Amino acid sequence: MDAPARRACKDAHMFPIGRSLPSADDLLVLLAVGRSGRFTTAADSLGVNHTTVSRRIASLERALGGRVLVKTSGGWELTALGRRALDAAEHVDGVVRGLVDPDGAPLGGVVRISATDGFSAYIAAPAAVEVRRRHPAVSVELIAATRRASESRSGMDIEVVVGQPSVHRAEAIRLADYCLGLYATRDYLGRHGTPADRTELEAHPLVYFVDSMLRVDDLDLAHTGAGSGVRLPAMAGSVSSTNVFVHVEATRAHAGIGLLPCFMADRHDDLVRVLPDEVTVTLAYWLVARSDTLRRPEVAAVVDAIRAQALARADELRGRAGAAR
Incomplete structure (x- = not known):
């Protein structure tokens, strides 16, 4: 018996007696579920039905002797055993892809991103276009949402949030600072007067988020000034919305x-910055993703493109273009 065969026999005896080896097919099904967080999405990507996915996961759990997935409010989340199995699944997937294209299979698949409205439009969308230009088989799904980083992250590959998140079993990457300022039209200021200082803001209505539905601490603090040191006076609400494009x-x-x-705001010549020397609130965008997700080549490509786009737009994000106008 040659050395590889002896080694294979030795390794086989190390596996618990009475338990079958995990199937490579089952591992690949786990990979699809781990990436999407949902059986139905994994089934669609694999071209099978929901029942087949469920059966494969059950088979893998029997082989490994434990749960690899747990149900959460956001979908299916990997257990500690599941994360170890996912590492093996990624190796299997890489080997299979290498057989198809020994020189390196082209990047493909779907990358799903949750980000705020403005970031989605002006940073994530151009980054996605650049990824698509380089890797046509990669699809990017952008879900616009202003919220805290989720606990489970099931169903999302990347989240972009405002303010430093407190996350577990995930990585948080600071992308860029950006600023908030007060703006109004020349017509509005001509009819109602331009505030000379912060105290005069009380006579004007504020356009901002719906206070009762705001779930992002830093955006709430930006309004109250508690975290920024720039406290605004009590201003009556005008038009409020959960969408920043509506604010604009x-x-x-x-x-x-x-x-x-x-x-x-600085994109619109009809908007005038009000009290720029007194009211400038600096916030930060953070990217959140699981470590195993960041190892996927297509996700890494999207993250790199987002970071490059944020770096290229750094001055604009910080409002320097508007200050110089």
Whole structure:
């Protein structure tokens, strides 16, 4: 018996007696579920039905002697055993892809991103286009949402949130700082007067998020000033929305003074910065993803493109273009 055969026999005896070796097919099914967080999505990507996915996962758990997935409110989350199995699944997937294209299979698959409205439009979307230009087989799904980083991250490969997140079993990467400032139209200021200082802001309505539905601490602090040192006086609400594009357009429609991202407001010549020397709130975008997700080549390509786009737009994000105008 040659050395590889002897080694294989030795390794086989190390596996618990009475338990079958995990199937490579079962591992690949786990890989699909781990990436999407959902059986139905994994089934669609594999071209099988939901029942087959469930049966494969059960088979893998019998072989490994423990649970690899647990159900959460956001989908299916990997257990500690599941994360170890996912590492093996990624190796299997890499070997299979290498057989198809020994020189390196082209990147493919779907990368799903959750990000705020403004970031999605001005940073993530151009980054996705650049990834698609380099890797046409990669699809990028952008889900616009302003929220905290989720605990499970099931169903999302990448999350971009405002403010440093507290995360477990995931990596948090600071992308860029950006600023909020007060803006109004020339027409509005001509009819209602331009505030000379912060105290005069009380006479003006504010365009901002719906207070009762705001779930991002840093954005709430930006309004109250508790975290930024720039405390705004109590301002009556005007048009409020969960969507920052609505803030911009309502301000452009003369609804009041909007607390807007500078990189969005400075694009519009009809908006004037109000009290720029007194009211500038600096916040930060953070990217959150699981370590195993970041190891996927297509995800890494998207993350690199997002970071490059954020770096290229750093001055704009910090509002320097508007200050110089």
